[in-house]
Amino acid sequence: MSTREEEAMRDPLGAGIYQAIACRFFHNYAVIRDYAARRGDVGDLPSALDHAALRQRYDRLIEEHLLERPDTATSVRAFIDFAACVLFDLKLNEILIESSIVGSERDLEEVLTAIQRIGDWVNKKELAEFAAKLRSAAPAT
Amino acid sequence: MTIDKTASLADQLSSFKDPQRRFVVEAMMLRAEHAYREAQQRAVQYGINLPADPDPPSFGELTERYNKLMEEWAPESVTDAGGALAYSDLVAAIVWSELTSSSEGNCRIVSTERDLGYALELLASARRWLNEQDIADVSREARLAGKGGAI
Numbered sequence: 380m381s382t383r384e385e386e387a388m389r390d391p392l393g394a395g396i397y398q399a400i401a402c403r404f405f406h407n408y409a410v411i412r413d414y415a416a417r418r419g420d421v422g423d424l425p426s427a428l429d430h431a432a433l434r435q436r437y438d439r440l441i442e443e444h445l446l447e448r449p450d451t452a453t454s455v456r457a458f459i460d461f462a463a464c465v466l467f468d469l470k471l472n473e474i475l476i477e478s479s480i481v482g483s484e485r486d487l488e489e490v491l492t493a494i495q496r497i498g499d500w501v502n503k504k505e506l507a508e509f510a511a512k513l514r515s516a517a518p519a520t
Numbered sequence: 521m522t523i524d525k526t527a528s529l530a531d532q533l534s535s536f537k538d539p540q541r542r543f544v545v546e547a548m549m550l551r552a553e554h555a556y557r558e559a560q561q562r563a564v565q566y567g568i569n570l571p572a573d574p575d576p577p578s579f580g581e582l583t584e585r586y587n588k589l590m591e592e593w594a595p596e597s598v599t600d601a602g603g604a605l606a607y608s609d610l611v612a613a614i615v616w617s618e619l620t621s622s623s624e625g626n627c628r629i630v631s632t633e634r635d636l637g638y639a640l641e642l643l644a645s646a647r648r649w650l651n652e653q654d655i656a657d658v659s660r661e662a663r664l665a666g667k668g669g670a671i
Binding site: 470497501504507 | 601639650658
């Protein structure tokens with residue numbers, strides 16, 4: 380990947396959102412690891428991260444990034460991935476009867492916030508597409 | 521969608537013919553009818569007389585129509601911003617009903633697990649469109665940078 384491509388990929392907002400997703404995965408890892416531990420040997424599985432520290436980090440990431448408005452497709456994709464990840468967590472937790480990193484009620488609120496942020500950006504895009512259609516349909520002067 | 525007052529009415533109405541938006545409107549309508557039927561049933565239980573109110577299809581019929589519609593359309597790839605917006609609106613409706621139904625204990629048009637599964641499929645469809653947008657944006661920026669233009 381060239382430096383220019385690497386530069387184009389840089390997206391601090393997306394990075395923050397993906398960090399929050401990583402925290403969710405670490406939480407799920409801890410839950411499943413604990414399942415194994417309760418049943419016997421965990422083999423050489425790495426230790427789980429401390430829940431309180433993970434939760435603190437997650438809360439900070441959400442506070443810093445989830446309310447921010449994404450202004451590029453790259454950032455919006457991170458929001459979509461975040462919403463999908465939380466929905467996946469909700470499904471998973473229903474099967475395992477476990478709580479997600481923040482609990483199902485806040486999960487749902489976070490999905491709604493992410494969807495709102497996605498909607499804000501897509502709405503702008505839609506208006507731009509509509510304006511472009513109008514321009515192309517207008518008779519040439 | 522935010523209505524653009526400069527657009528003609530015909531242009532604005534034509535957006536409602538978009539099959540993806542129509543699908544979302546139909547899915548929302550089925551969800552609303554299901555909620556309405558449930559409220560109507562509760563009203564009857566409480567002895568409230570609703571003689572003039574319309575009788576919506578049965579719960580089973582609504583669920584069947586909803587599942588058929590979702591199975592057909594949720595995996596469909598979104599083709600424009602309007603479609604992506606409509607799909608995300610439907611995800612929000614699913615999540616919102618999940619958020620409110622657990623506290624009220626009301627019945628659902630489909631199970632939580634299935635509804636969340638549909639929401640995931642809708643998001644995956646919107647994501648595919650977004651990927652194309654992202655690639656287009658990056659290549660446009662690269663072209664501009666290559667020409668020495670401002671990004």
